[in-house]
Amino acid sequence: MALDFKRSDNAFSIRLNGQIVFSHSTQHPALEIGIGQPTYKEHHSLFKITDQLSYRKKLTSWSILSDNNDTNQNKITVILEDQLTITFNYIAPHLNLEFKCTNKDWNRCWIHLPANPNEKIYGCGEQYSELNLRGKKLPLWVEEQGIGRGKDLITCLANLHNGTGGKWHTTYYAQPTFFSSANKYFHATSNSYAIFNFSHPDKHTLQLWEIPEKVTLGAGTNPLDLLSELSQLLGRQPPLPSWAYDGLWLGIQGGTDTVKRKLDDALNAGVNVAAIWAQDWEGSRKTAFGQQLMWNWQYDRKLYQNLPDTIANYRAQGIRFLGYINPMLVPEGALYNEALQKGYFVKDQNNEPMHVKITTFPSALIDFTNPAAATWYKSVIKKEMIDIGLSGWMADFGEALPINAQMHSGLSWEQAHNQYPVMWAKANREVLEESQKLGEIVFFMRAGYTGSSQYATAFWAGDQLMNWSRNDGLATVIPAAISLGFSGVGHTHSDIGGYTSVAWIKRKQELFMRWAEHSAFTPIMRTHEGNRPSNSHQFNSDSETLKHLAQCTRIYKALNPIHKSLGADYYENGIPPIRHPYLHYTNDQQLHKLKYQYMYGPDLMIANVITEKTRTKKLYLPDDEWVHLWTNKEYRQGWHKVDAPLGQPPVFFRKNSDQTKLYEEVAAAGQDTFQLTKSRL
Secondary structure (H helix, E strand, O other): OOOEEEEOOOEEEEEEOOEEEEEEEOOOOOEEEEEEEEEEEEEOOEEEEEEEEEEEEEOOOEEEOOOOOOOOOOEEEEEEOOOEEEEEEEEOOEEEEEEEOOOOOOOEEEEEEEOOOOOOEEEEEOOOOOOOOOOOEEEEOEOOOOEOOOOOHHHHHHHHHHOOEOOOOOEOEEEEEEEEOOOEEEEEEOOOOEEEEOOOOOEEEEEEOOOOOEEEEEEOOOHHHHHHHHHHHHOOOOOOOHHHHOOEEEEOOOOHHHHHHHHHHHHHOOOOEEEEEOOOOOOEEEEOOEEEEOOOOOOOOOOOOOHHHHHHHHHHOOOEEEEEEOOEEOOOOHHHHHHHHHOOEOEOOOOOEOEEOOOOOOEEEEOOOOHHHHHHHHHHHHHHHHOOOOOEEEEOOOOOOOOOOEOOOOOOHHHHHHHHHHHHHHHHHHHHHHOOOEOOEEEEEOOEOOOHHHOOOEEEOOOOEOOOOOOOOHHHHHHHHHHHHOOOOOOEEOEEOOOEOOOOOOOOHHHHHHHHHHHOOOOOOEEOOOOOHHHOOOOOOOHHHHHHHHHHHHHHHHOHHHHHHHHHHHHHHOOOOEEOHHHOOOOOHHHHHOOOOEEEOOOEEEOOOOOOOOOEEEEEEOOOOEEEOOOOOEEOOEEEEEEOOEOOOOEEEEOOOOOHHHHHHHHHHOOOOEOOOHHHO
16 A cells, blocks of 8 residues: 655645544644753652753745655655655554654654544553543653652642652653554654643644654554554563463562461462562561662572572462562662672763662662673572572562763663663563573563563552552552553553552551452452551451452452463454453443443453442443343443442453353352441441
């Protein structure tokens, strides 16, 4: 198919599969360029970024660079105002816009794309507060998600105390990618700070703080096909190991004896445990923030006296052992001194190791633009983690490359910042490939950018508050997962019960239970004790919670064939397991109003309870025949109010599904229900 390029005396447009994806005229130019001087401020990996524009120019006039002006071809080059050259290069199924600007002073670019008032916008990486981004203007920059993330008391107090309050758009995983309900998508090959403005009724304005290398446009008629194209472009995660779906990844810590005791509590209660996740395998420390870890990646001989043998014994019982690592080292550790002597750290402006204080103590980042540093760090993971038997780990952080960091390669810190989590993911992935452990070992990350999906085996949603907040609590992990699905990511999950306890916010029993119910219908089910374990309700705090968790793991394990099938479909076709319902019911506009309801594959509709003391749920079902998982009652299109007792979240399956017998088994696994005692309400 040739490029569908139409032109007149003062305008040109390009159609892709019948849709206008690019339109330029002298009155409404599609491109602007400019010169700006940024100001960056950073505190605990949260950034305040402003810009002083000295020049901004609309590129109105244009000419085609072609010997015969032949537009019936797949590549057309246009020059705008003698300033910017764009080659429109159609390589099925994408249209690439390849930019060339010889004037290096231009460091701002605005791209205006045609839009319509009724379209909905999804993606832009991991978005917690908003799912449909139409009407929004959001910056895209990898950073800490922040505490609270709203105009509420806890955010205000976090900012007053230490400047760690987040905003609605702050995210660990930003990406200059969006997906439109008008059956279009956009991706920019750019590492710069960006601002995407979806608030105009007839255009999307995408600002990049550089002249991009390339942007890619796609259009069609079927959103599932388009999402497949987009995920192929971005890169897909490999299938998870088979053992990952065998049950809960139990987050416990405290040393050999304590871990055994907590595991016994779980097993004796009937909890299906696939793995122990002991984040303190390398040691811990007490800080003002709570219980934190010793960032020296060698197992702690005091806490875990003979960890390799312990891991082997658990492995013989069918239980894997997972750990923790991040791309930083602390000065009191032996590995820090080795990296210091070899010059493997990111440097400051005085060519000294740049110390960052992400939480409460200083540490230094490994410089992955230095091939020798990357090789050394990979050798640490192989020797200290894989060789002792770990089957996986949390690969934490990645968002923390600071202002004015000096990189070994000479790459500017602005260009390296968004790419740093990708470098970190790539190093972990290469460890698995070089050790021939891909498909057996899993690592999960929170920070990401373009390219992360082709390297990281899994993601998790980060550090939510231990509450019901719509800005930073349980509810936020649902739009987070859906938006990641529009950004190329399939394997994602969250900490059951949340992570962050601050001030009066402490995990309570009901929150833990509802979060566990949600996690049963996601690719990975994993608990976390949180930053203040002693103040937080844990899986073994009482018999009710243990019984409920056991039931949730039975449900999760009964879904094992579904988990595996959806994981395989994602890898082969790029459709994420957690997905927006509109992808299957494209003509139902009501579905775009749903922020906290999702489909798990093509058959299951999930409407988890995300409010406290709630035992019924109002939900919407599109035009199909639906069966309530727990009662076998049939429903049709429309809004419905259903019972939602603890242990039986609102879940429906399509009556015509070829997996109905399996769903009956899932229903049988979740027949116990729970009534909290009045004292716990």
